Amino acid sequence: MTPRRTRQAAGLLLALALAADAALGACGSASPGTVSVLASWSGAERAAFQQVLDRFTARTGIQVDFQGTRALSQVLASDIDKGDPPDVAMLPSPGELSDYAQRRLLLPLDDVISPDQEVAYGPQWHTLARVGTEHLYGVPVKADVKSLVWYDPARLTSPPPQNLDLLMALGGGLASPWCLGMEATPTSGWPGTDWIEDILLHQAGPAVYQQWATGRLAWTDQRVRDAWLTWGRLLTGPDGARPVPRSALLTGFGDAGRSMFTDPPGCALEHQGSFIMASYQGYRGLPGGAPVPGRDFRFFRFPGLSGRPEDQPSEVSADLAGMFRDTPQARSLMRFLSTDEAQRIWPGIPGSNAFSVSRNVGGEVYRDDVSKGIATILTSAGMVCFDASDLMPAAMRNAFYRAVLGYLDDPARLDTLLDQLEKIRAGAQADSTPRAAACGG
């Protein structure tokens, strides 16, 4: 081979090598990659969240490997033990978010979510999303208000009660005014824990609630005991004449409100979170057809001892996205979830009954006044407190559920139940890591 041909061959080889390198490099940069997401949603919720993820993929090209499981806590714990956590998980309990943050398994989002995006959430949510630390760990994907009492406006025409005494007197002339269902397999009892939490929050105030929710107040404290007793009086009436509705132990929480819409009604009031709207709207076979928000049901805010209910703190729950792996795709998804665009998608789906805590998600997204009212509570400047049982260690939380069932079965066992809860708190909660902040605002 002549020197000229050698040079030509070398030049050709170099050109081929550069072309191959460019092609491979282009392949690498052209593939946006995948992000894995773990959540507890299935059915309609999964389909709704999929719309959020589809928009994310359309915007970024990043594919989402979604895993939905009802046993989210077990699956997540198992994946973490195996050293293979998902990139992003949607945690239904701020307690878990706090645990993982304390154990440094969750990654802070301070350099992922820009202050401009964070400011869309009210200051109370800044506190809650930091789960008692200096760093931002969670992005609220959707939230619910729990300090609500639902009623049929056609049957309960008096103004909403302004304090607990007036609430107690409100009965609609029924033998058993409260729609009550405790069955929620496998966590039966939680609807009752919402009652106790709401009463304690409104009766003893956020500071006591915060202490109790984070394991720094004894269950045998008189203020906690009073909350249980108040619940008992609300159910049995001021004079204790009504029997405790023990059948609530077998009644499904989503089924309890149905008799509010029957003719004649079986109950007039239901203490339940904003998510109950989906159950109401799903009732079939009622005389007036499926209940319609505004026409067939409305809510008033759970009142305190005094003062306007609008000024009272609200108990809330939220699904928070947390990042377990620091990848560009995971960062991209977390950033997207915090945007106004993403926050609008789920609440904007008809019948989804999902609520955003972003103040930039305007009332036009919600289709009825009831939903707009709930969104206003979540985005206004008022104080909100996380569901206390969601902040408790699992053993404490499960015992709380059981205690509620035990109390409804036999209210005379209250002191025994509180003693048992206190023993569990002393054993399980006192030794655990510091818990997330319960209230913000």
Add this chain to the structure above:
Amino acid sequence: MSGRASTTALCLRWQRIGLLAGAIAVFVPALLAFQGARDVVGTVGARTSAAILDVTAAQDALARADVAAVASFAGGGVELAGPGQDHQAQIAVASQDLARAAGEQVTGDEGSRALQLVGGLLVEYTGLIEHADAELAQHHDLLGVADLWSATRLLHQDEGILAKLDQLRAAQQDALHRQLSTGWLDRAAALWWALPGLALLALLVVTQAFLRRRFGRAVNPALLLATALVVALLGVASLTLVVRSRLDATSATVASVVLARQTRTSTVDATGRWRLAQLLSPQCAAGCGEVVTAFVRDNSGGPARQVEPSQNTTETQEVAMSLTAAGRNTNLEFLIYAASGAVALLVLVGMQPRFDEYRHRAR
């Protein structure tokens, strides 16, 4: 050298190359198909059908465990008997079945996740039964019945344990169907060895005719024997189609066992629901919501029912026998090696004298 002579030499050479290439073209796909069929028989036997049977057996055991617990609690003496020995035994059986199904890994990550979820739900189910036991032992009857109701719902509701296992079993049956209808067991895949085989036979016939015409020999015995061996080789390869048919029969047996177990589990389940309705009815005289009311109404009719005995062992043996039948003759792989080798050797041996004869004539 004459033109005719050189054409004869060329033809002989190409015929020999063609026959050897044809032998290889039959040997390779026939061997792969045979090995593929044998592997599928092994996989279906050791994993897929076993996993399906394990999951259905777990469903059966869980339904029986639930009935046993309700029966024990309804029968009195709960302080001493608890949920009963039968309940505990059936839970142990179900746990073992699920552990085996997890080990068989038929449906990949999805299956592992489903079993992980079922495992978590099973822990919650047994926890609720323990709570029911504790409450009933302390004469907190309503609490105990509420726990039993929750446990039953956890087992039977739409996203409950049995429904999850149903979904998993359906995915396993889909996997079984795919194993039988794709790869070397796909009936169309037989063309890979059948077409070269037929071409080889045709070439052998053509070669015999050529030798007869050019060399005046009536029959070349070696090529005749090679022809017979190619036919035998194709016969051995066609055993893959027989295996496929037998595996279809096994699949049908598995499906019938699944159906029988579902029917039996459903009967067991109806017995459990009837017993639970008897427990719920007095507790819900004032109403416990639409779900409980409907449950009691739908399950209170008729007399007490008896639980049919399990036939899992017999059914598992039935599937095992079907699998044994499917795997029969899959050890004949050596015949493919032997027949293919012999065909190649006979082609060489059968054609070499004609090459020698041609050279002799040419000189």
